[in-house]
Amino acid sequence: MTKIDFDTIAKQFEQIQDRACRQIEQADGKSTFQSDQWEKEIGTGTTRVLQEGNKIEKAAINFSKIKGQFTADMAKMAGKQGKNFSATGVSSIIHPRHPFLPIIHMNIRYFELDNNEYWYGGGIDLTPHYIDKKQAVHFHQQLKNFCDGYHPDFYPRFKQQADEYFYLPHRHETRGVGGIFFDQLNTNCGLSASRLFDFVRQLGNLYPRLYAMILENEPTKEATQHEKQWQALRRSRYVEFNLLHDRGTKFGIASGGNTESILLSMPPTAQWFYNFAPEPGSPEAQTMAMLKKGLDWINMA
Amino acid sequence: MTKIDFDTIAKQFEQIQDRACRQIEQADGKSTFQSDQWEKEIGTGTTRVLQEGNKIEKAAINFSKIKGQFTADMAKMAGKQGKNFSATGVSSIIHPRHPFLPIIHMNIRYFELDNNEYWYGGGIDLTPHYIDKKQAVHFHQQLKNFCDGYHPDFYPRFKQQADEYFYLPHRHETRGVGGIFFDQLNTNCGLSASRLFDFVRQLGNLYPRLYAMILENEPTKEATQHEKQWQALRRSRYVEFNLLHDRGTKFGIASGGNTESILLSMPPTAQWFYNFAPEPGSPEAQTMAMLKKGLDWINMA
Numbered sequence: 001m002t003k004i005d006f007d008t009i010a011k012q013f014e015q016i017q018d019r020a021c022r023q024i025e026q027a028d029g030k031s032t033f034q035s036d037q038w039e040k041e042i043g044t045g046t047t048r049v050l051q052e053g054n055k056i057e058k059a060a061i062n063f064s065k066i067k068g069q070f071t072a073d074m075a076k077m078a079g080k081q082g083k084n085f086s087a088t089g090v091s092s093i094i095h096p097r098h099p100f101l102p103i104i105h106m107n108i109r110y111f112e113l114d115n116n117e118y119w120y121g122g123g124i125d126l127t128p129h130y131i132d133k134k135q136a137v138h139f140h141q142q143l144k145n146f147c148d149g150y151h152p153d154f155y156p157r158f159k160q161q162a163d164e165y166f167y168l169p170h171r172h173e174t175r176g177v178g179g180i181f182f183d184q185l186n187t188n189c190g191l192s193a194s195r196l197f198d199f200v201r202q203l204g205n206l207y208p209r210l211y212a213m214i215l216e217n218e219p220t221k222e223a224t225q226h227e228k229q230w231q232a233l234r235r236s237r238y239v240e241f242n243l244l245h246d247r248g249t250k251f252g253i254a255s256g257g258n259t260e261s262i263l264l265s266m267p268p269t270a271q272w273f274y275n276f277a278p279e280p281g282s283p284e285a286q287t288m289a290m291l292k293k294g295l296d297w298i299n300m301a
Numbered sequence: 302m303t304k305i306d307f308d309t310i311a312k313q314f315e316q317i318q319d320r321a322c323r324q325i326e327q328a329d330g331k332s333t334f335q336s337d338q339w340e341k342e343i344g345t346g347t348t349r350v351l352q353e354g355n356k357i358e359k360a361a362i363n364f365s366k367i368k369g370q371f372t373a374d375m376a377k378m379a380g381k382q383g384k385n386f387s388a389t390g391v392s393s394i395i396h397p398r399h400p401f402l403p404i405i406h407m408n409i410r411y412f413e414l415d416n417n418e419y420w421y422g423g424g425i426d427l428t429p430h431y432i433d434k435k436q437a438v439h440f441h442q443q444l445k446n447f448c449d450g451y452h453p454d455f456y457p458r459f460k461q462q463a464d465e466y467f468y469l470p471h472r473h474e475t476r477g478v479g480g481i482f483f484d485q486l487n488t489n490c491g492l493s494a495s496r497l498f499d500f501v502r503q504l505g506n507l508y509p510r511l512y513a514m515i516l517e518n519e520p521t522k523e524a525t526q527h528e529k530q531w532q533a534l535r536r537s538r539y540v541e542f543n544l545l546h547d548r549g550t551k552f553g554i555a556s557g558g559n560t561e562s563i564l565l566s567m568p569p570t571a572q573w574f575y576n577f578a579p580e581p582g583s584p585e586a587q588t589m590a591m592l593k594k595g596l597d598w599i600n601m602a
Binding site: 051058171267 | 337350352359361471472533537540541544545551554560561563564565567568569570571572573575576
């Protein structure tokens, strides 16, 4: 069981970031990513942001490489013991302009403790403002195909974990249609160290392709004021999830990460409407009805 | 030391809510508060919301009265032991339309454990989008005058606690110009049970008067696009504070409170701009320079 070197992983992650940026730029067709390097006590990173695109309002694809003390809080969160940790990862969120296009999120990360324990985490999930059943089914099918290439358990297991993770208990709703989510994955999962690393890397590479396919089907009809308001409301739920529940955001903020990079996940705009309830039977109500855990997208086709 | 009956306190708090609504309506001069009663397993409450006012975009003044299990998490947060708790409180946030008018927040609350321990918490703080030094000084002076009527230690102590509490560590900035904040206040503070209750009640009554005075000085000049954007950015910081740091919000969400009431604190709209830095010397930069702990507003006049 050969452990892969931390710097090798970080290097490859950086390349995944780079490739994703080029593919997303191409899919958008207008704006390009600006690049900001940051250096803090905890480590370094490159924040890449595309703004005011053709189809994309704001996209962030971040890379970071950090080392620090594995605090009691982190140990509790991870359920692991160690004195120091190293971590590297790529994370991305894309907020499209059109309310009929979904928000997408991807993260791949590698953690290592000084006791030689290590694990990967990550996932991809989709948050439509309006759920398009066909799109959701296709998205899940692609994730399943990808996972099945590595292990038959991966898709069902990681799909369920996404349902659990991307959930707003105070709203009794999922963030979107889910996807896959995994954490603390190491060779216990049945893959060799190199095969496991390949799974994580290729997931990073799958991400821009998945979203490029979605962007190809951008609706030609302009959104109405009503649809834009609904988008702003759904974006407020995205804010709530990320600031109230997301472990990555909390970890980043608590560990002294780069705030502007971490909070690039925030939508460009969000609106809160008191006690908003969609008209029965409306597209908004139909979306609400599908923001549920445990929907079997694959067999919904 | 006569302990005041829980229902008496709750009753009085409800009257404070009612009075505040009438005074804020009068100060706004256009909209009125709608009233929603809610009932959940944990208790009952009345959510009162004013929207689309003349000077006010959204105001919430909430009352609630809850009872429940004092969970391990709550015990840890409060540093107290007990099996069951009762709590009642009034909390309010007002988001004005004009960026030159400040956001204001008030909370008074009473907690009781089944072991007969009890305490009050609360405070008032001001969050200008653009800091007006004269307004901030006047606001603090009013709070000091009020506190001094009860105990000479109250203002300096509670002012410092507000500085500590209304702070965004990830931004290295205070939420606004602070005010007063207190928690776990009981007869240890030197006041009798009835005098202490009077302090808390009168603070609730001071609140609408303080804000009515501020609304009287609404600027006549319409805000520019630039000023409105800055307001939207400052509002995003308000969102970050409330969802990432505010104990009241976290407690409310974790204890199964009424989500729509708790999150009425959210601004109507918020915007996130990546890496925004105000022009040196601009009014925005001047505001940033004053978002600091420990400013001695009283002696700044």
